Amino acid sequence: MGRSSSLLSFSFTLFILFHGYTAQQWPNECQLDQLNALEADQIIESEGGRIEVFNHHAPQLRCSGFAFERFVIDPQGLYLPTFLNAGKLTFVVNGRGLMGRVVPGCAETFMDSEVIQPGEQFGEGQEQGQGQGQGFRDMHQKVEHIRCGDTIATPPGVAQWIYNNGNEPLILVSAADLANNQNQLDRNLRPFLLAGNNPQGQKWLQGRRQQKQNNIFNGFAPEILAKAFKINIQTARQLQNQDVNRGNIVKVNGPFGVIRPPLRRGQQGGQQPQVEGNGLEETLCTMRFTENLDDPSSADVYKPSLGYISTLNSYNLPILRSLRLSALRGSIRNNAMVLPQWNVNANAALYVTNGKAHIQMVNDNGQRVFDQEISKGQLLVVPQGFAVVKRATGEQFEWIEFKSHENAQINTLAGRTSVMRGLPLELISHGYQISLEEARRVKFSTLETTLTHSSGGPMSGRPRVEA
């Protein structure tokens, strides 16, 4: 009898297995009946800061194709050069710093002008330069100042480093799109370290034996590195950083002397060359990769009493065309509401940079799949088509949204440019079984496009001027 019950439980297990298998055959990753706000899952501590990786096995992140990370770089912390298998967008949440990226084939356009003389040949100069200690000269690729609000595009395979030269933590969040064809591997985030290491290993990768992640020099034989770099074996071994466990963000003691222009030029764009038609390798070197989204003077939607919304897409940052990503920055005051809307052609990853808001989200079945307050440091995925409404509940609610389309479009449910405004009155009347007068109110009462006061009670007299 005990035996038959064992058999029964086996059958049951088998049934579950089989059922799971069948359901899996055609993955329903976006069968989202319940969403939740995500927080960092794995924390990779380093000498000079930490990297927080959000669980990208959470169904909503899987569905969206995004991998999400948060970087906290301490003052004088240096995030060592790393590249990814996917294009990504990074937003500077807090602090300021220096950033460089090495675009393959581009020239070292930043050089110490005092030391290198025009016409001086490099090969000889090198010998002279050696051993001068302080007064050495250098040349390297472009270095940029970054500050709060900057949104930075990084193509796959392009190594990027960041240094915190401020005196508060430099905090960045970044979303990599694993689902588009810039990533030619499987749907896993794969950082390739040029220097440093990750003593914990890439825990987010299922099926890999957990072990320390080393920099890519580590995998080569020191003799080969010595020959490739024409250096001695000792130095080659040091490139491998085998012994130290400083992580991927190290602490710089003393000054960090890189060549950079004086602080901040006006961040205007000017006419940018387009990616297509010219060829990536011709224009990538001078292409703009960064845009600031925190300047209300360039906001796309602005209403002093409510807040502002700025967007970044391939029209104002052409590199996004090849990365197939865009971003939206929002900042709204207490009780301001972002009118209900959905993403037409993209998934979005919404990260709260400040304050809190109450958010409701509705899936394709008309079910409310999210109905919570979300606050600073939390992440919410908004899949394509899912309708969402946000209402600031704290003093100021600020967020950044990364979207998986270079020109992500939204459609609003209410407001002057909404879907309801585009529908005929008669249709609204018949569709919802309401009178034409009610239909007219549904259609015309809200004159704002995007932002409104949620404290404004229903039917409260004269409509507000539009946002």
Added chain:
Amino acid sequence: MGRSSSLLSFSFTLFILFHGYTAQQWPNECQLDQLNALEADQIIESEGGRIEVFNHHAPQLRCSGFAFERFVIDPQGLYLPTFLNAGKLTFVVNGRGLMGRVVPGCAETFMDSEVIQPGEQFGEGQEQGQGQGQGFRDMHQKVEHIRCGDTIATPPGVAQWIYNNGNEPLILVSAADLANNQNQLDRNLRPFLLAGNNPQGQKWLQGRRQQKQNNIFNGFAPEILAKAFKINIQTARQLQNQDVNRGNIVKVNGPFGVIRPPLRRGQQGGQQPQVEGNGLEETLCTMRFTENLDDPSSADVYKPSLGYISTLNSYNLPILRSLRLSALRGSIRNNAMVLPQWNVNANAALYVTNGKAHIQMVNDNGQRVFDQEISKGQLLVVPQGFAVVKRATGEQFEWIEFKSHENAQINTLAGRTSVMRGLPLELISHGYQISLEEARRVKFSTLETTLTHSSGGPMSGRPRVEA
């Protein structure tokens, strides 16, 4: 002994499971050794018509990436605004009607000119307009007349409604491409309802608990809707349609007063702006989404005694470039034959709108995977590369084919532009071990390009003039 046989059967089950698992690891969705004509699977009955969903777990639909639906809208039936997670093409099989879609950000360009005066400010006008009952004014986005033969492109996330203002059923079929990157969710069809509901739920979604599908207002709290629309809670509740089970197609009692131009202008296209380079949001508002494929005068292949074939691709309907879809309309007479051909760069979903035909299809292994008569209302998937031959067996065979490439190309096996015509005679002779005379007959006997008489016996004297 009974025990060991149980164990044996377990082992066997496990083996099957494991085997299934292994095979699944690399999905062979297009391993099609047997195809069959598909018919609607789930019927969603509504007050004013019904929606028939074809089983998109059928391997051939899975392989092609298409989701296929058929809409039957009764006279005075109104298909309430709905949007999808994928781009789709819709063909009007029968009847006539009005159609509107709400493109995000586009202006309401249709307005009652008698009531709104030029220069009149809207905000004030609204107060005057209220409560006038009959003489109310409206403004909304473009409304089009649709009729038999119209092929309509709908981008993802764009809400569309259809009204049957004729006196026979308005029948439409539509194919959505879940496999291209316009769909950023998983490979499931997800209609998002703006109004109405689906009491049966989306039965085609595996793994979701079956429950009624509501409109997206339903998922929001009424208080939030009231604030967003600046309406009272009562009206907000009515937007949710919670109690009524009228479905997604409702019956309009009385006149349906939407602003529309007088019946039908000539359907000529004119010069259309292209999607790329200008930006979707700038040109989408004036872009053409519809083209009629039933006018033999614009046919691509025409032979009075046999029939005609018309195609729609991104050259004659530029919006198809972003949707990555195209269509082919065919109409052939009894015993006419469409010469054997294959799709070079696309999958096709072939739906019979009238009559019947005998179809043979051959897969990559040279096996005949379909050999049946297919008739009105049936759907057949023709995967990329699969060779197919059609022969009308009834009075008139008419079909519409949706293809998963904006410029789907075919290659014919026989005929004046066929692959055999492009091959050297010597190659045909050696490849099939036939004499040069036979090879010449294989190559040159059929002078038509696409259509021929199947009643024409073999070697029947003088070749016909070409189609």
Added chain:
Amino acid sequence: MGRSSSLLSFSFTLFILFHGYTAQQWPNECQLDQLNALEADQIIESEGGRIEVFNHHAPQLRCSGFAFERFVIDPQGLYLPTFLNAGKLTFVVNGRGLMGRVVPGCAETFMDSEVIQPGEQFGEGQEQGQGQGQGFRDMHQKVEHIRCGDTIATPPGVAQWIYNNGNEPLILVSAADLANNQNQLDRNLRPFLLAGNNPQGQKWLQGRRQQKQNNIFNGFAPEILAKAFKINIQTARQLQNQDVNRGNIVKVNGPFGVIRPPLRRGQQGGQQPQVEGNGLEETLCTMRFTENLDDPSSADVYKPSLGYISTLNSYNLPILRSLRLSALRGSIRNNAMVLPQWNVNANAALYVTNGKAHIQMVNDNGQRVFDQEISKGQLLVVPQGFAVVKRATGEQFEWIEFKSHENAQINTLAGRTSVMRGLPLELISHGYQISLEEARRVKFSTLETTLTHSSGGPMSGRPRVEA
């Protein structure tokens, strides 16, 4: 007791199964901790040569999306026309031959000028031409001479044939990209045979009952073929090649009389029309599909003492834009080293055409996943981001690399255009905890861009002139 141990083993099996299942839910195809050089897996022997199919269930090929084949065509062997479900690139490793492809809708531009008179109508001429045996006339699509070093692009669905008119084996290797959207079926290689057959069947397809693969005529009823081609049933049956098992490469006895231009024109390209904007069907007919990569005079990197590297991308062969493929040809001398590098935006399939080399490859975890000598006839997959270093160990190492991006880019670790050169000295110093002097050596010692002498010991005096 025996029973409980059985149960235990069951549980264990279940655990494994379940574990496997879970891991599978999100496929980790690129979780490559160990790579190996691949060799042909299935050999399809034919009358006039053989086709070797590499195991595309090997994880590294799965990860890359490539399917890889090697063709050996004997003298007077004729590879019968075949098309694929994916775009592919083919490289001629050895020998010379004639090649034709039939592009849908293009005219037969090669014709016997002596026989067909200008103005002569074709339909009548045909009757005259019949039965003349030797002096018959023909017209067909373009035929090209191919020779060692030619790299040939073939779109999906386009039938291609090859004839060996030399007196040594004609050897070709080809990589088809199953992962990009030119393939609209599942991720399996599917050759469609227009003539010939494959008696062994497509063994590489899992889940299909193993059976002979026939040509696509075989699947149609002979009566239908007879009507379509207007030939007699006898000839129709011969098109099906049902009885003969000559395979897909047949032997041509006697002369192979196709129309072709005199041997080889200069292979210069000239200004090519672009795919986009003009429409494939307008320009495809005159588009160039072939380019020779073995001419050192057009090398991209050239250093007489070390070797050369040539690349082929959508800038020098525009058809590659739609195929989303590119290629790299390398030839280096003994002890020459290709500096460590990674693919920025593509996977690569590296095939050794001559000699041998020692290769080290490093994955995202910093592990050495490949460290072997690879020699003529072996294939190695280099996934996106994986760093690789090659050192010729034989007399001359020659290889061809196919890449899954129309403009594949690399980034080198060492050398004048490397990532290290783009980084500031201070960063290198802090990142690897080395002195500025050491950092300067790491950064500036190697002046070559791509190729260097691996025999050059570490720190060997004056740096070499750049490659």
